[in-house]
Each structure stands twice: as structure tokens, then as C-alpha cells.
Amino acid sequence: MSQRIPITVRVNGVTYQREVEPRLLLSDFIRHELNLTGTHVGCEHGVCGACTILFDGQPVRSCLLFAVQADGHDILTVEGLAPDPDHLHPIQEAFHEAHALQCGFCTPGFLMTLKPFLEENPEPTDEEIREAISGNLCRCTGYDHIVDAVRIAAEKMQK
Amino acid sequence: MKPPPFDYYAPETLDEALALMAQHGYGAKALAGGQSLVPTMNFRLAAPSVLVDLNRILDLSYIRTASDGGLLIGAMTRHAQAEKSPKVADTYPLLHATMPNIGHPQIRNRGTLGGSIAHADPAAELPALLRAVQGRIKAQSARGSRWIDADDFFTGFFTTALAEDELITEIHLPPLPAGSGWAMQEVARRHGDFALVGVFAVLKLDASGRCEHVRISMFGVGDGPMLAETAMGVLRGEKLDDDAIATAAEAAAQKDVDPPSDVHATAAFRRHLVNVLVKRTLTQALARAAGQEVTA
Numbered sequence: 001m002s003q004r005i006p007i008t009v010r011v012n013g014v015t016y017q018r019e020v021e022p023r024l025l026l027s028d029f030i031r032h033e034l035n036l037t038g039t040h041v042g043c044e045h046g047v048c049g050a051c052t053i054l055f056d057g058q059p060v061r062s063c064l065l066f067a068v069q070a071d072g073h074d075i076l077t078v079e080g081l082a083p084d085p086d087h088l089h090p091i092q093e094a095f096h097e098a099h100a101l102q103c104g105f106c107t108p109g110f111l112m113t114l115k116p117f118l119e120e121n122p123e124p125t126d127e128e129i130r131e132a133i134s135g136n137l138c139r140c141t142g143y144d145h146i147v148d149a150v151r152i153a154a155e156k157m158q159k
Numbered sequence: 160m161k162p163p164p165f166d167y168y169a170p171e172t173l174d175e176a177l178a179l180m181a182q183h184g185y186g187a188k189a190l191a192g193g194q195s196l197v198p199t200m201n202f203r204l205a206a207p208s209v210l211v212d213l214n215r216i217l218d219l220s221y222i223r224t225a226s227d228g229g230l231l232i233g234a235m236t237r238h239a240q241a242e243k244s245p246k247v248a249d250t251y252p253l254l255h256a257t258m259p260n261i262g263h264p265q266i267r268n269r270g271t272l273g274g275s276i277a278h279a280d281p282a283a284e285l286p287a288l289l290r291a292v293q294g295r296i297k298a299q300s301a302r303g304s305r306w307i308d309a310d311d312f313f314t315g316f317f318t319t320a321l322a323e324d325e326l327i328t329e330i331h332l333p334p335l336p337a338g339s340g341w342a343m344q345e346v347a348r349r350h351g352d353f354a355l356v357g358v359f360a361v362l363k364l365d366a367s368g369r370c371e372h373v374r375i376s377m378f379g380v381g382d383g384p385m386l387a388e389t390a391m392g393v394l395r396g397e398k399l400d401d402d403a404i405a406t407a408a409e410a411a412a413q414k415d416v417d418p419p420s421d422v423h424a425t426a427a428f429r430r431h432l433v434n435v436l437v438k439r440t441l442t443q444a445l446a447r448a449a450g451q452e453v454t455a
Contacts, residue, residue: 002164002166003166003167005167021164022164022165022166022167022210023161023162023163023164023165023200025161025162025197025201028161044160044201045160045198045201045202046194046197046198046266049263049265052265055268055269058239058268058269059264059265059268060265060268060269061194061265061266061269063197063201064193064194064197064198064269065193065197065269066167066193066197066210068167068169069169069193069212069214071169113264113265117264131259131264131350132264134263134264134349134350134351135262135263135264135265135266135351136263
């Protein structure tokens with residue numbers, strides 16, 4: 001029979017203990033085991049970026065990791081981005097203000113990609129912004145409004 | 160779109176990993192960054208019965224200066240580490256310039272140099288870079304270790320000289336010849352995607368201004384990284400003026416490659432790109448060899 005492996009994972013500041021089959025993708029673990037469905041699954045082969053989460057602070061594609069690999073690691077998903085239930089994160093505010101989403105499917109992946117990017121690059125050029133989001137596909141916006149939002153978010157995060 | 164079942168091991172030492180590879184043999188796959196292996200498992204193009212996860216072996220991740228002045232890089236070094244490494248930027252500008260072309264930021268945070276080389280995608284940058292600089296790959300197994308020249312390592316489509324119980328543990332990038340120039344260019348539909356065609360060039364002139372050393376390594380045009388042997392032969396011993404470079408580029412496109420046609424590009428377009436990119440990389444490498452600043 002297939003293995004079941006115990007793991008302990010910290011997600012959005014909460015520690016979870018579960019037993020997982022090795023082949024369970026981290027994206028499916030987050031969505032189906034933890035019911036955190038803000039992490040979206042688009043292509044499931046590392047192209048679209050919708051499933052991007054922060055793994056020990058670094059943006060990675062959760063569909064290209066197995067849940068068992070997250071044992072002992074710290075994860076942040078889009079549910080953990082806002083400071084509290086009544087306020088949005090500055091990047092979320094900026095996306096709202098600049099109309100940087102239409103259907104919203106890709107948005108969690110963009111937000112999680114951009115958080116560490118803007119923390120490390122507080123005043124990015126447009127070229128740097130486009131490079132930063134090159135691994136995230138959006139089929140609605142044409143990206144211009146997303147780039148606008150990143151500029152606005154950068155200003156907000158400076159304050 | 161879900162991987163088939165497998166048994167999972169996460170050794171914390173290299174010795175344990177090598178023992179697992181020896182024990183499980185052909186059915187076992189090493190899991191490095193997983194940025195190529197996991198998609199192929201999700202598509203069920205690969206169905207290993209055992210995964211040996213190398214991510215807990217922390218001492219396979221390093222970038223050191225080699226005794227010859229080049230670099231020794233641990234196999235589990237992530238692309239992002241090499242991309243951001245001041246040592247790489249200072250001592251190996253060719254590698255530094257190459258890193259941002261490998262995948263996207265999220266992929267570089269996870270993908271490893273050793274994994275990319277072991278995977279041997281014919282459209283990947285690092286295998287072609289290794290051939291351009293005559294790098295070496297250290298393969299280890301429970302039986303011992305050996306160094307394999309990059310020219311002997313890539314044996315075919317996604318195929319390498321690694322035995323089924325061997326792991327890549329280190330790569331060696333020798334220093335470029337003193338006074339040489341280098342360049343790297345690729346064309347991809349979307350920046351960070353696998354290139355349609357890419358070219359590395361390294362060259363050096365002798366005191367009389369003739370070509371003393373040249374390596375032109377191409378990716379995306381065959382079943383592995385390929386040298387443009389005919390083009391290199393055209394250039395050796397010659398003055399590298401525009402005519403010589405154009406002749407070499409034409410030779411590379413017409414004689415050194417037999418590129419595939421696929422949904423991304425026709426064979427004719429790939430040949431055209433080989434011609435253009437060989438010309439550009441040789442021109443840039445020549446400028447760098449002459450001490451000129453070259454911007455992308």
C-alpha cells in the first residue's frame with residue numbers, strides 16, 4: 001500500500017499536522033486538506049503561476065512541490081496576506097484601485113509573487129515589474145493595469 | 160494531472176541518498192528542485208516508483224572558487240542563489256548573464272543547477288553553457304565518484320552519461336581563457352520560457368588578432384546542447400571581420416544543425432535564428448575580448 005507520512009506545516013501562522021500520501025501536491029494539500037481555496041490551480045505544470053505561494057518567504061509554484069516536502073516549513077497563502085479581516089494588504093488595495101483584475105483567477109498568484117518583490121525592490125522600474133510578473137499569466141487584463149497597480153502598491157508600501 | 164503513487168525518501172546526508180539510489184536502481188528518481196520532474200509526473204510522462212528527495216541534504220548547496228580560478232557549484236544550489244551571488248557576478252559574468260533567462264522568478268527560487276543539468280532538456284541554457292566553457296560534472300554513487308566532461312555528458316534527448324545509481328553532486332566551470340570574450344543570446348516567445356534557439360560563444364584572439372580559441376554552443380536545435388563545429392572550424396586561425404563572422408553564422412545554420420519543426424517554430428525559422436544569434440554572439444564576444452562594454 002502507498003505510504004502515509006506525517007507532516008507538520010505552518011501556514012499563515014497556524015501549525016497543522018496531517019498525514020499525507022507522498023504524491024499529494026502541495027497545492028492540493030492547501031486547498032483540499034486545509035480548505036484554503038484562495039490558492040488557485042491553473043495549469044498544474046508550472047507555467048501559469050496561479051498557485052504561487054510563499055515557501056519560507058520565497059515565491060514558488062505550489063503545484064510543483066509535494067506536500068510532504070513542506071514538512072517543517074513555513075507557508076504564506078493569499079489568505080494570510082491582509083493584516084486583519086477588515087483591511088486589505090497595500091498590494092490588494094492597489095489591485096482594486098487600478099482595476100488590475102477582471103475574473104480574478106490569476107490574482108492570488110500575482111499578489112504572492114509581488115509581496116516579496118516589492119519588499120526587496122521598493123522602487124521598481126516598469127521593466128523590473130514586468131520581469132517580476134513574467135511567471136504569472138493573466139488572460140483578462142493585458143497586464144498594463146497590473147503594472148499600474150504594482151507602481152501604486154510600491155508607493156503605498158513606502159508610507 | 161495528478162502524479163502516480165510512489166514511495167518517498169528524504170535523506171539528510173549524501174551517503175544515505177546514494178545508498179537509496181543503489182538500492183532502488185532504475186525505478187528511483189532523484190528529486191532536486193522538481194521544476195521539470197514534477198510537471199512530467201503530473202502529466203504521467205514519468206512514473207518513478209521511488210523518489211529520493213535531495214532537498215534536505217544541505218551541504219550540496221554552495222558556490223566556491225575552484226583552484227584553477229573557476230567555480231565549483233554544489234548540485235543543489237538553486238538558480239536564484241547563483242543569480243544573486245556576488246561571487247558569480249564578479250568571477251563568472253557569463254553565468255551571471257545566463258541565470259535570468261532560466262525560467263521565471265518562482266522557478267529559479269526552487270530549481271537547481273544540478274537538476275537542470277541532469278534533466279538535460281535540449282532547450283535548456285545550462286547544458287549548453289557547460290559545453291561552451293568545457294565544464295565538468297561530478298557524478299557520485301555508492302561505488303565512488305567520477306568527473307565527466309560536459310562534451311561526453313549529454314548523450315541524447317533528455318539523456319546523460321549518468322548511471323542509474325549516480326547523482327550529480329558538483330559542477331566545475333573552469334575559468335574562461337585570459338583575454339577571451341563571451342556572449343549569450345536566446346530567443347523565446349515569452350521571456351523565461353524555454354528558448355526556441357539559444358547560442359553561447361566564447362572566443363579568444365592571438366597577438367596578431369587571429370582567432371586562437373572559439374566555442375559556439377547551441378540549444379533548442381537538436382536532441383541536446385550542440386557545438387557549431389563547422390562554424391568553429393571556419394573561424395579558427397582567421398581574422399574575425401564581418402565577412403568571417405557572416406560565413407561562420409551561415410555555416411552554423413546550414414551545416415551544424417538539423418533543427419526540429421514543432422508547434423513553437425518551423426525548422427526554417429530555427430535555422431534563421433541560429434544564423435542571427437551566432438552572428439550576434441560572435442560580434443558581442445569579439446567586443447568583450449577587445450575590452451569594450453557590451454549591453455545585453
